[in-house]
Amino acid sequence: KQEVTQIPAALSVPEGENLVLNCSFTDSAIYNLQWFRQDPGKGLTSLLLIQSSQREQTSGRLNASLDKSSGRSTLYIAASQPGDSATYLCAAVNTGTASKLTFGTGTRLQVTL
Amino acid sequence: GAVVSQHPSRVICKSGTSVKIECRSLDFQATTMFWYRQFPKKSLMLMATSNEGSKATYEQGVEKDKFLINHASLTLSTLTVTSAHPEDSSFYICSASLSALLAKNIQYFGAGTRLSVL
Numbered sequence A: 001k002q003e004v005t006q007i008p009a010a011l012s013v014p015e016g017e018n019l020v021l022n023c024s025f026t027d028s029a030i031y032n033l034q035w036f037r038q039d040p041g042k043g044l045t046s047l048l049l050i051q052s053s054q055r056e057q058t059s060g061r062l063n064a065s066l067d068k069s070s071g072r073s074t075l076y077i078a079a080s081q082p083g084d085s086a087t088y089l090c091a092a093v094n095t096g097t098a099s100k101l102t103f104g105t106g107t108r109l110q111v112t113l
Numbered sequence B: 001g002a003v004v005s006q007h008p009s010r011v012i013c014k015s016g017t018s019v020k021i022e023c024r025s026l027d028f029q030a031t032t033m034f035w036y037r038q039f040p041k042k043s044l045m046l047m048a049t050s051n052e053g054s055k056a057t058y059e060q061g062v063e064k065d066k067f068l069i070n071h072a073s074l075t076l077s078t079l080t081v082t083s084a085h086p087e088d089s090s091f092y093i094c095s096a097s098l099s100a101l102l103a104k105n106i107q108y109f110g111a112g113t114r115l116s117v118l
Helices: none
Strands: A004-007 A010-014 A019-025 A030-038 A044-051 A056-059 A062-067 A072-077 A086-094 A101-103 A107-112 B004-007 B010-013 B019-025 B032-038 B044-051 B067-073 B076-081 B090-097 B113-117
Touching (some): A004 A086, A010 A019, A019 A086, A072 A086, B004 B090, B010 B019, B019 B032, B019 B113, B032 B076, B044 B067
Parallel strands (some): B010 B113
Antiparallel strands (some): A004 A019, A019 A072, A030 A044, A056 A062, A086 A101, A086 A107, B019 B076, B032 B090, B067 B076
8 A cells, every 4th residue: 555755744944945845655656646735725736747757847946856766756946935835745646546646744835034 | 727616615514414515627527536535734535536427436444325426427526425523524625537637647626625513
């Protein structure tokens, strides 16, 4: 059974800092991995999706990497802004599981002025 | 991008009543919809997967008679929490997809429903 863990659970940084969020998964037979953003009391917004054959994906200030052999993914946020404050979730889809997402517990990010 | 509307956004009900939550795909036909539950400071847990016109597939530990799911059309799925109790209080989120996108693991999420059972 796939288990996804995110560290740290919460993070506070001053505006402008670069930061890294970590995601670990126990079963390396993944089809792909996604990073989502969730604002308080809201649904999820997909940020980046990395296929198992890829090592990283980039979108603007965001860069996500994937290392299947070590069971890890990271989300790098450059030049953080207060608007980046949200909870970030990673989710893995295992091969043969019909697109079932297994979510991590999330990292709650606060970017201060 | 595709839009998924979830209604209501928040509901407060008395213990023992039933609550219906709607999930609509506004600009595409969703062959598959997923229902998730999120406890405070916890991750999302998949409750069930529903395909249009067929019975929902429930995850282990989810009571299908407690959480009734209907996916009668390609744009609407409903989750009914029957005889709700305080322990059912949670944040419920739906997502929708279609076959071509599902193959790429693309799901579009609703904004969620906060259920509070008194």
